[in-house]
Amino acid sequence: MYPNYKEGAMVSRRELLHKVGTIGLASGISSVAIPAMIAGGAAGRTSAETASDEVYWREIQQAFTLDRTFINLNNGFASPSPRVVHEALKRYLDLSNEAPYTYMAQMLEPGIESVRRGIAAEADCDAEEIAITRNSSEALQIAQLGIDLKPGDEVIITNQDYGRMITTWEQRVRRDGIKLTKISFPVPVPGGHAELAARIEAAITPRTRVIHFCHITNLTGQIFPVQRIARMARARGIKTIVDGAHAFAHFPYSLRELECDYYGVSLHKWLLAPIGNGFLYVRRENIRSTWSLQPALPALDDNIRKFEEIGTHPAANHNAVAEALKFHQAIGCERRAARMRYLRARWQDRLEKLPTVKILTSRDPAQSCGLAMFTVAGIPAEKISRQLWDKHRIVAISIVHPEFEGIRVTPNIYTTLDEIDTFAEAVERIVRAESRDPA
Numbered sequence: 001m002y003p004n005y006k007e008g009a010m011v012s013r014r015e016l017l018h019k020v021g022t023i024g025l026a027s028g029i030s031s032v033a034i035p036a037m038i039a040g041g042a043a044g045r046t047s048a049e050t051a052s053d054e055v056y057w058r059e060i061q062q063a064f065t066l067d068r069t070f071i072n073l074n075n076g077f078a079s080p081s082p083r084v085v086h087e088a089l090k091r092y093l094d095l096s097n098e099a100p101y102t103y104m105a106q107m108l109e110p111g112i113e114s115v116r117r118g119i120a121a122e123a124d125c126d127a128e129e130i131a132i133t134r135n136s137s138e139a140l141q142i143a144q145l146g147i148d149l150k151p152g153d154e155v156i157i158t159n160q161d162y163g164r165m166i167t168t169w170e171q172r173v174r175r176d177g178i179k180l181t182k183i184s185f186p187v188p189v190p191g192g193h194a195e196l197a198a199r200i201e202a203a204i205t206p207r208t209r210v211i212h213f214c215h216i217t218n219l220t221g222q223i224f225p226v227q228r229i230a231r232m233a234r235a236r237g238i239k240t241i242v243d244g245a246h247a248f249a250h251f252p253y254s255l256r257e258l259e260c261d262y263y264g265v266s267l268h269k270w271l272l273a274p275i276g277n278g279f280l281y282v283r284r285e286n287i288r289s290t291w292s293l294q295p296a297l298p299a300l301d302d303n304i305r306k307f308e309e310i311g312t313h314p315a316a317n318h319n320a321v322a323e324a325l326k327f328h329q330a331i332g333c334e335r336r337a338a339r340m341r342y343l344r345a346r347w348q349d350r351l352e353k354l355p356t357v358k359i360l361t362s363r364d365p366a367q368s369c370g371l372a373m374f375t376v377a378g379i380p381a382e383k384i385s386r387q388l389w390d391k392h393r394i395v396a397i398s399i400v401h402p403e404f405e406g407i408r409v410t411p412n413i414y415t416t417l418d419e420i421d422t423f424a425e426a427v428e429r430i431v432r433a434e435s436r437d438p439a
């Protein structure tokens, strides 16, 4: 929100619309053509039926401009956007650069309200509970640093939370004297959701004020029972902050049903939005008591927009989210999740036949989706990752955690079966070669 964007000479709405219309046509791409084609291809079929329909997914693979000389299995970092989304971003950037105040602040910036509504509809919550942010780090830090805590107050996290989020709590330990309790859990966790909830519950004390955990971890892709933990916390007056960086648009859920207090997301991961997009959900009753990272006027105390007072910023980024939502909805989140599970089963079925390979992600669909990790006994993960790139031009990162290590595999809906098979074969070769020559 620009505090004074209503001041000064306004360009007429008709002039502005004319300007955008011209730019849209000049790009030569209709923003609805590709999503409409994709939606048409799946008409009347279940997500299980389309998961293995290569003709259907071919259409989606073609919607991206990629370098296919290498295989990108690190979409967990950030995903390429489909062309139609990237075109929207470029169009809005070009327009902004012509007249930043008039075209960007006056005309494009109000588009954030459509994005807010679109996100809220997709996530199933009230639009007045959604703040548009630049990533999950910012979203989660607003919650982590915005909740009043006194010295001695306790926060429970897991030791598999995202590094920056742990660092943020650790700063509050140094600055505010709070106490941080980190729980641990095995991967995969033998007792599933019940064990995860029980481990958190066992760490609660009368001083616990906040529980922070991932909806799905970025390490092994373990999905947490958010509603169960949120209910347990609420019954004790404890706030829940859920890191949904990898959850939104990866698999379906309803924010309303999760019942947590705060939920942070990166939209440049699974929604395929341009890099530099995220959102924060704040349950309505918490808006007033949560301080914004960058101060806002008291008039905004109860307004979710107080978390968007970030100064001059590109409107192009957040407005292109509207296009990413259309692309996502043309496929449908159920269909996307089913495909992600199908791709993951394709490599997992093969690799788990190797005696030294262990999959660190549960097969249970309630506990995982398309992000998974494997480890190979006797071969450092870093060595496998390096060989995948050096010898096979495959990107799959190694992750070393104090309690386990492995290769994280994150394909995306543009990934072809052939790419998955090439990856599985490359791992088989590395494992065989290294087992013969472990030096």
Ligand SMILES: Cc1ncc(COP(=O)(O)O)c(C=O)c1O
Pocket (backbone or CB within 6 Å): 076, 077, 135, 136, 137, 138, 161, 162, 165, 214, 216, 217, 218, 243, 245, 246, 266
């Ligand atoms: C679980 C988790 N939380 C938070 C983040 C931070 O996301 P961003 O870098 O988009 O702010 C990430 C990034 O990968 C993540 O995996």
